Amino acid sequence: MRKHQIALAASAVLALALAACSSGGDHSERSGPASSGTSISHIHGLGIAPADKRLYVATHEGVFTPDKSGRPQRVGDSKDDFMGFTVAGGKTFLASGHPAPGSDAPANRGLIESSDAGTTWKTKSLAGEVDFHALDYAKGTIYGYDSTNGVLRVSEDGIHWENRAELQALDIAVNPTDPDMILATTADGIAQSTDGGKTFSSGKQPTPAFVSWAAKDALYSIDTSGALHRSTDGGTTWKVTGVVPGGRPQALTAVDARHVLAATEGGVYESKNGGRSFAKRLAAESSDGH
Structure with missing residues (x-):
């Protein structure tokens, strides 16, 4: 009974996050302390170049x-x-989102790209049409969860896109050795695709907030309490490896099988031992992430 109550609570929290992320509302009116350059909040992504x-x-x-x-x-x-x-490799970053207040850019940035580690950005495609709330890159292919339209999109060049399954998701992760296998976190749990995102199974427990797939035997997820889980069999079974400090999670990136980055309300934390311990890399002001 206790496990059932925890699962229901996690699903409810994730459902609220999904609703917020899929609202398509104008984010430009929000402001945060990060503009001062001395603190950050609302962390959406992490990476090592x-x-x-x-x-x-x-x-x-x-x-x-x-x-x-x-x-x-x-x-x-x-x-x-x-x-x-x-991070797509080298100094190449891929991103999406919304323009800063006062900008005349479209409300949804579509796919944007940086080839100099985030110093400058250029529009690749879908400006004004799409806000990708999750992006992944595997074997030369870009996978994006289009929160505006609730659909997974796939592209080999960042310009021409193929629409695949419709679903409500918070995060996606692509198997680095088999790009036809894709996981998505949903309010019902982890949904799985084995055909490159054309179809997904119904979500099943556990119900993590974010997932990241670093190696064939190193799939990581973080739940709404901050517990980090690892699966060595593609998500069939999971084992808790540690707990990320700082409250509710905001982002997760597994750099390799042992190197994990996680953002919570308290900041950005790094583990180099598969999640057994974490060191704080950056402090953050408490926020709801998305």
Whole structure:
């Protein structure tokens, strides 16, 4: 009975997050302390750039990286609301979201790309049409969850897109060795596709908030309490490896089988031992993430 109550509570929290993320509302009126450059909030994405090994944090008011003192330092000049965010390799980042207040850019940025580790950005496609709230990159293919229309989209060049399954999801993860296998976190649990996202199974327990697939035997998820789970069999079974400090989760990225980045209300945390322990990389002001 206790486990059932916990599952229901987690589903309810995730359902609220899904509703917020799928609302398609105008985010430009929100403001946060990140504009001062001294603190960050509303963290939406995390990554390590292979080219410089630095941590990059996508937020409601731009992309940040720790300076030499561990304080948030803005990357480039953009103060856009970065929602979906992923590192595609080298210094190449892919993102989506909304323009900063006062900008004349479309309310939904579509897919944008940076080839200089977030210093500058250019529009690739779908400007004004799509807000990707989750992006993943595997074997030269981009996978994006279009929260505006509730559909998974797939592209090999970032310009031409194929619409695949319709679903309500918070996050997606692609098997790095088999890109036809895709997982999506839904209010009912983890939904699975084995045909490249054309169809998904019904969601089943557990009900994590975010998922990230670093290697064939290293699929990670984080639930609404901050517990980090690892699966070595593609999500069939899970084992808790640790708990990320700081409250409710906001983002998760597994860099490799042992290197995990997680953002919670309290900040950005890093583990280099598969989640057994975490070190704080950046502090954050409490927020609801999405």
